[in-house]
Amino acid sequence: MKRLIIIAAAAENNALGKDNDLVWHLPDDFKRFKALTTGHKIIMGRKTLESFPKALPNREHIAITRDTNYTPKFPCTVVHSLEQAIDLVGDHETAFIIGGGEIYKQSMAVATDIELSRVHDTFEADTFFPEIDEKYWSLVQEEHHPKDDRHQYAFTYLTYSKK
Known part of the structure; x- marks a missing residue:
């Protein structure tokens, strides 16, 4: 089966970026x-x-x-x-939708999965990630990454599968 995975990093307010650039730097x-x-x-x-x-x-x-x-x-x-x-x-390939x-x-x-890095802050942006409707998506994995000396913001990796 073809896998189409949306991969994104979005803030608490679904901000993705501004002026065609990211608004944070998260090396991990x-x-x-x-x-x-x-x-x-x-x-x-x-x-x-x-x-x-x-x-x-x-x-x-x-x-x-x-x-x-x-x-x-x-x-x-x-x-x-x-x-x-x-x-x-x-038919048996995986592709990532990156924005x-x-x-x-x-x-x-049409996506089968979502890999979302939820950045725990809000940002001014001109591009936003769509709402994830939990009627259609199940959260299957969650992994928190704390703020540290290389990461100005804490974030959580969220993996969703289509129901």
């Missing part, structure tokens, strides 16, 4: 993102793709844009809808 969360997504396809919107200085190593990038003339700044697959992106994922806000919203109906 980056490490977990890398460990989970390496070797898989990553699906993202154009703005998320453009927020990267270069391609993330050992991952196949699939960027979604409405612009039919879009030229990415590094080699990747460009599609024009979430459905086209999902069609590129094989941004609009792509997360569209993918809530």
